[in-house]
Amino acid sequence: MLTTGTRKPRATIVDIARLASVSKSTVSLVLKGSTLVKAETRERVLGAMRQLGYVYNRGAANLRMARSNIVGMVISDLVNPFFAELAVGIEEAIYTAGYVPLLANTGEDADRQDKVLRSMSEQGVAGIVISPTDRSRANTLIEISRSGVPIVTTMRRLEESGLPYVGQDNFEGERQAVDYLIGLGHRRIAFLGGHDTMATQRERVAGYRSALADHAIPFDPALVAEGYPNRAGGVEAVRVALALDDPPTAAVCFNDMVAVGAIRELSRQAIKVGRDFSIVGFDDISEAEHNAPPLTTITAETKQLGAQAAGFLLDLIAGGPVPASPVIGATRLIVRESCSEPLGKRARIRA
Amino acid sequence: MLTTGTRKPRATIVDIARLASVSKSTVSLVLKGSTLVKAETRERVLGAMRQLGYVYNRGAANLRMARSNIVGMVISDLVNPFFAELAVGIEEAIYTAGYVPLLANTGEDADRQDKVLRSMSEQGVAGIVISPTDRSRANTLIEISRSGVPIVTTMRRLEESGLPYVGQDNFEGERQAVDYLIGLGHRRIAFLGGHDTMATQRERVAGYRSALADHAIPFDPALVAEGYPNRAGGVEAVRVALALDDPPTAAVCFNDMVAVGAIRELSRQAIKVGRDFSIVGFDDISEAEHNAPPLTTITAETKQLGAQAAGFLLDLIAGGPVPASPVIGATRLIVRESCSEPLGKRARIRA
DNA sequence: CTGAAAGCGCTTACAG
DNA sequence: CTGAAAGCGCTTACAG
Numbered sequence: 001m002l003t004t005g006t007r008k009p010r011a012t013i014v015d016i017a018r019l020a021s022v023s024k025s026t027v028s029l030v031l032k033g034s035t036l037v038k039a040e041t042r043e044r045v046l047g048a049m050r051q052l053g054y055v056y057n058r059g060a061a062n063l064r065m066a067r068s069n070i071v072g073m074v075i076s077d078l079v080n081p082f083f084a085e086l087a088v089g090i091e092e093a094i095y096t097a098g099y100v101p102l103l104a105n106t107g108e109d110a111d112r113q114d115k116v117l118r119s120m121s122e123q124g125v126a127g128i129v130i131s132p133t134d135r136s137r138a139n140t141l142i143e144i145s146r147s148g149v150p151i152v153t154t155m156r157r158l159e160e161s162g163l164p165y166v167g168q169d170n171f172e173g174e175r176q177a178v179d180y181l182i183g184l185g186h187r188r189i190a191f192l193g194g195h196d197t198m199a200t201q202r203e204r205v206a207g208y209r210s211a212l213a214d215h216a217i218p219f220d221p222a223l224v225a226e227g228y229p230n231r232a233g234g235v236e237a238v239r240v241a242l243a244l245d246d247p248p249t250a251a252v253c254f255n256d257m258v259a260v261g262a263i264r265e266l267s268r269q270a271i272k273v274g275r276d277f278s279i280v281g282f283d284d285i286s287e288a289e290h291n292a293p294p295l296t297t298i299t300a301e302t303k304q305l306g307a308q309a310a311g312f313l314l315d316l317i318a319g320g321p322v323p324a325s326p327v328i329g330a331t332r333l334i335v336r337e338s339c340s341e342p343l344g345k346r347a348r349i350r351a
Numbered sequence: 352m353l354t355t356g357t358r359k360p361r362a363t364i365v366d367i368a369r370l371a372s373v374s375k376s377t378v379s380l381v382l383k384g385s386t387l388v389k390a391e392t393r394e395r396v397l398g399a400m401r402q403l404g405y406v407y408n409r410g411a412a413n414l415r416m417a418r419s420n421i422v423g424m425v426i427s428d429l430v431n432p433f434f435a436e437l438a439v440g441i442e443e444a445i446y447t448a449g450y451v452p453l454l455a456n457t458g459e460d461a462d463r464q465d466k467v468l469r470s471m472s473e474q475g476v477a478g479i480v481i482s483p484t485d486r487s488r489a490n491t492l493i494e495i496s497r498s499g500v501p502i503v504t505t506m507r508r509l510e511e512s513g514l515p516y517v518g519q520d521n522f523e524g525e526r527q528a529v530d531y532l533i534g535l536g537h538r539r540i541a542f543l544g545g546h547d548t549m550a551t552q553r554e555r556v557a558g559y560r561s562a563l564a565d566h567a568i569p570f571d572p573a574l575v576a577e578g579y580p581n582r583a584g585g586v587e588a589v590r591v592a593l594a595l596d597d598p599p600t601a602a603v604c605f606n607d608m609v610a611v612g613a614i615r616e617l618s619r620q621a622i623k624v625g626r627d628f629s630i631v632g633f634d635d636i637s638e639a640e641h642n643a644p645p646l647t648t649i650t651a652e653t654k655q656l657g658a659q660a661a662g663f664l665l666d667l668i669a670g671g672p673v674p675a676s677p678v679i680g681a682t683r684l685i686v687r688e689s690c691s692e693p694l695g696k697r698a699r700i701r702a
Numbered sequence: 703c704t705g706a707a708a709g710c711g712c713t714t715a716c717a718g
Numbered sequence: 719c720t721g722a723a724a725g726c727g728c729t730t731a732c733a734g
Contacts, residue, residue, distance in 0.1 A: 023704060028730085057473070064728045065728085098451065102454070112690060124410050363710090365711080387719060417726065
């Protein structure tokens with residue numbers, strides 16, 4: 001039934017031209033809807049196209065026009081719902097603008113990132129939007145950017161690259177989270193997950209410290225437990241924090257995945273989150289809302305931010321100027337049910 | 352600092368040829384590592400490339416060779432972790448084979464699917480792997496397939512298309528789930544989520560009915576509560592089931608997302624899953640393991656299946672034969688903590 | 703309104 | 719071992 005394997009050569013504009021008894025210039029003209037072509041001729045050409053099952057060869061056109069309608073998207077971890085949402089936001093914007101997204105998932109592998117970047121470069125992409133991997137070197141990106149391909153980085157800043165950046169306000173977001181916890185009465189607040197090799201983590205930790213400082217709470221380095229930015233990392237990190245001599249009564253987490261892992265471990269230890277221990281996440285992935293308990297977290301409108309990064313790149317591709325400063329999306333605290341006053345405090349009030 | 356906007360034309364093989372004082376044929380030869388070129392000449396050419404920052408124009412080469420190194424990937428819902436994992440599996444296999452994946456997320460929108468399919472076709476993809484949207488018409492796919500582009504469908508079968516298919520064994524998987532629940536002592540078992548417009552759902556419901564029949568349990572249509580295949584759908588569906596005059600004591604769910612939604616709603620109603628009510632999911636997304644309680648579910652090695660679908664397509668692209676029968680991956684029950692004997696039964700035993 | 707010609711950056715026989 | 723020439727499927731001035 002299928003004719004796979006016997007790949008018949010596709011019809012070209014000269015086939016159409018011949019069948020419609022016109023020149024290929026004329027075919028090309030009707031292809032772009034030029035008004036120069038007489039209606040009757042256009043119809044004849046269109047008919048020939050239908051008859052031959054013509055499909056436009058965008059690659060040939062791109063070659064001739066010395067441009068490209070392909071935009072590279074390199075995503076650091078597609079399996080993390082946060083980045084999946086980001087990817088969807090980017091991808092939609094690219095399609096809407098009439099471009100076509102070439103995707104690569106690097107899975108946090110910096111070598112892989114270099115490879116796909118090179119491949120995209122060969123493919124002649126019009127531009128690239130990338131959420132860089134952890135520990136990624138900027139060399140390849142800089143090189144490609146120098147060759148004239150616009151690049152925008154997103155979500156993870158690559159300071160040394162000087163590349164345009166679109167991200168959320170990690171500092172302010174984490175401040176909001178910690179401020180909320182302090183308002184509830186917490187004093188021993190841990191920071192769980194992430195590594196300080198990630199700019200994102202450093203920015204969030206800085207926000208955490210800033211909120212602490214505002215309330216004259218001394219910063220205790222033992223309270224920041226690094227770990228992978230995923231569920232397993234959350235499990236590990238919360239164990240470390242709990243094992244402290246003076247354990248925390250609450251924690252902010254590097255992201256929601258870490259928070260979910262931490263909550264799982266806490267409940268395994270029969271510590272009820274939202275009563276015995278308070279947790280705030282970051283990202284507001286859709287799982288957060290459906291977690292048990294529903295997770296209080298920080299949102300930054302991921303999908304929109306993705307769309308914004310793409311829009312930004314599209315501007316650059318269109319020849320727009322490189323903006324002087326990065327775009328930093330505002331964050332917002334979403335209160336759900338994973339936090340409460342510290343146990344001790346309630347006890348005292350009741351007494 | 353950046354030169355974006357002042358896109359300098361990339362160096363071509365003739366620039367290299369000129370600088371290295373050879374013909375462009377020679378440059379092309381060293382490009383493909385031919386042994387015909389004298390070592391000294393090769394070095395000179397390579398040096399010129401470095402000096403000019405040459406980057407290969409794969410598009411031009413593809414045009415000339417009348418082939419393509421781009422493979423289309425159309426995914427029905429990238430935000431669903433199940434499909435995200437699938438996508439990663441496909442994408443890796445494509446990259447490993449030296450191809451480059453062109454991604455589109457259709458978000459379950461059939462019109463969008465047609466659009467991206469057309470776009471990929473224009474782009475001259477070497478082949479396409481697609482997880483079709485719910486209610487997707489096969490026309491465009493058949494048309495493209497007829498034009499000689501190999502296509503493999505995955506996860507959602509499009510019976511009327513006659514296209515090669517790689518998926519998991521929905522029938523057998525659901526049988527395993529229901530069989531397990533029956534073994535635990537359940538008799539009133541609901542099927543939650545999904546619509547019968549989806550082949551996947553129909554196959555799973557058939558497996559559900561088959562297991563029931565094996566144990567001479569009559570099928571009660573009221574027990575299958577359709578709904579969206581996501582968390583919200585799970586919330587809705589379980590409410591419907593619970594409102595029945597003779598409510599179920601357990602449920603199998605269309606997928607893990609539905610299961611997670613259902614569990615959330617159950618716990619909202621103070622019904623403890625894994626004690627008062629039993630739930631089995633389908634897919635084994637990574638969230639399943641970290642859910643509260645950890646979700647008993649059916650796995651089909653998603654990522655591997657994705658890789659298999661891609662490998663399959665790659666064979667077709669290489670000119671391999673269209674296999675006579677679909678590839679159906681085996682499923683396996685993963686027992687975690689979301690199930691128990693029905694309450695009544697335990698009460699009786701204790702009495 | 704339509705046609706002939708050149709050229710985008712490659713590869714591939716074909717000579718030498 | 720290396721070079722000259724043709725051609726992949728388009729677009730774009732330029733004539734007419």
